[in-house]
Amino acid sequence: MPDVLIVGAGIIGAACADALAARGLNVTVVEQDVVGSGATAAGMGHLVAMDDSPAELALSAWSLELWRGFVREYPARHEYSQCGTIWVAADDEEMAAARIKAQTMAAHGLQCGLLDAQGLYEREPQLRPGLAGGLLVGGDGLVYPPKSARILMDRAAARGAKLVSGSVHRIDGGSDSGVSVVLADGTRMSAGRVVLAAGSRSAALLPELPVQAKKGHIAITDRYPGFIRHQLVELGYIKSAHAASGDSVAFNLQPRPTGQILIGSSRQFGTTDLAVESAMMARMLRHAAAFTPALANMNVLRCWTGLRAASPDGLPVIGQHPVRPGLWLATGHEGLGITTSLATAQLLAAQLTGESAAIPAQPYLPSRFEQMRSAHD
Numbered sequence: 066m067p068d069v070l071i072v073g074a075g076i077i078g079a080a081c082a083d084a085l086a087a088r089g090l091n092v093t094v095v096e097q098d099v100v101g102s103g104a105t106a107a108g109m110g111h112l113v114a115m116d117d118s119p120a121e122l123a124l125s126a127w128s129l130e131l132w133r134g135f136v137r138e139y140p141a142r143h144e145y146s147q148c149g150t151i152w153v154a155a156d157d158e159e160m161a162a163a164r165i166k167a168q169t170m171a172a173h174g175l176q177c178g179l180l181d182a183q184g185l186y187e188r189e190p191q192l193r194p195g196l197a198g199g200l201l202v203g204g205d206g207l208v209y210p211p212k213s214a215r216i217l218m219d220r221a222a223a224r225g226a227k228l229v230s231g232s233v234h235r236i237d238g239g240s241d242s243g244v245s246v247v248l249a250d251g252t253r254m255s256a257g258r259v260v261l262a263a264g265s266r267s268a269a270l271l272p273e274l275p276v277q278a279k280k281g282h283i284a285i286t287d288r289y290p291g292f293i294r295h296q297l298v299e300l301g302y303i304k305s306a307h308a309a310s311g312d313s314v315a316f317n318l319q320p321r322p323t324g325q326i327l328i329g330s331s332r333q334f335g336t337t338d339l340a341v342e343s344a345m346m347a348r349m350l351r352h353a354a355a356f357t358p359a360l361a362n363m364n365v366l367r368c369w370t371g372l373r374a375a376s377p378d379g380l381p382v383i384g385q386h387p388v389r390p391g392l393w394l395a396t397g398h399e400g401l402g403i404t405t406s407l408a409t410a411q412l413l414a415a416q417l418t419g420e421s422a423a424i425p426a427q428p429y430l431p432s433r434f435e436q437m438r439s440a441h442d
């Protein structure tokens with residue numbers, strides 16, 4: 066019987082497997098598809114410091130530090146690039162938001178600098194005229210997420226973790242008498258603890274978990290090396306990204322190390338259908354071309370969608386179930402789970418083994434949700 070059984074080998078499950086195996090625990094991961102599928106395969110892989118709340122900034126900044134250490138050995142295998150992020154301010158109001166963001170980030174020790182319009186166009190001449198400026202955050206970067214998940218899972222395996230193919234149908238127990246999962250073929254697997262890291266599918270296995278799917282569209286172009294040099298995100302993104310309902314698109318452009326341009330992104334609630342919707346895709350592309358007009362003449366090679374797992378307060382759910390102590394959660398990372406995966410794994414592993422961690426666990430605990438506290442086995 067493993068010490069820990071992890072449901073899901075997306076970037077979160079793989080990172081948790083690696084962190085727990087590094088502490089000498091006997092780990093088994095159950096995955097119904099392939100390592101790094103799910104949202105991990107769909108995401109943009111932008112490693113970005115986000116400051117919508119102090120807890121989000123603490124987790125993302127810590128995780129970025131861990132990423133820089135992790136990719137150092139084999140940056141090419143992760144397709145890593147420390148491209149930095151430019152938060153693009155369209156007008157004076159957004160420039161004021163950039164100033165506040167700069168203060169918050171600088172107070173947290175993050176390397177950043179305000180850009181006036183001239184500074185913005187010197188760095189990114191493809192942006193449309195008339196923008197006010199921006200904020201350059203230098204420590205941000207990007208990876209190719211499914212590869213990073215694979216590297217994490219391989220390292221976990223080298224540390225003794227096992228990967229089992231199967232679809233978890235049910236989680237039973239979670240008290241002192243033990244916890245187990247039942248696979249779709251009826252096989253029961255018991256473990257000292259179970260960690261639920263099934264991304265947007267997590268609530269299907271745990272109905273009291275307040276996590277819902279937020280669909281996102283992405284497109285990738287042919288190779289246009291040097292078209293842009295930084296990840297470009299509109300400051301207006303913050304307004305749409307955190308809406309609790311309704312559909313939205315935001316300008317989010319990424320220079321892949323291949324020379325391709327990754328174009329994001331959209332947000333939709335109330336659907337788990339992964340089909341690409343042409344109306345949503347057209348809206349997203351039009352919006353992107355409004356910021357970088359030359360994009361309209363480029364070839365898009367492929368479009369796809371993915372489901373983010375969104376919690377009501379925008380923070381991930383990391384820690385022990387409040388009334389089922391053998392059951393642990395590492396999910397709800399919404400649009401930031403690639404960035405926050407490594408810190409999530411460290412935070413979970415520290416709690417599970419009774420160590421102290423670099424940041425307090427409290428803001429991310431499942432017990433912050435009333436419906437988790439009042440759940441029954």
Ligand SMILES: Cc1cc2nc3c(=O)[nH]c(=O)nc-3n(C[C@H](O)[C@H](O)[C@H](O)COP(=O)(O)OP(=O)(O)OC[C@H]3O[C@@H](n4cnc5c(N)ncnc54)[C@H](O)[C@@H]3O)c2cc1C
Pocket residue numbers: 072073074075076077078095096097098099100101102103104105106107108109110111112113231232233234262263264265266267270280281282283329330370371372373374395396397398399400401402403404405
């Ligand atoms: C369009 C889009 C863009 C994004 N861009 C970024 C970005 O730029 N930067 C960033 O930091 N984050 C980004 N994200 C968010 C990020 O991709 C996710 O937060 C992260 O991948 C979540 O990882 P996960 O392991 O929790 O979930 P997933 O990657 O979904 O993995 C869950 C795994 O569990 C498996 N599974 C599910 N149910 C079961 C079951 N019953 N039994 C067995 N296995 C099961 C699945 O097959 C899957 O492999 C983006 C997401 C989307 C959709």
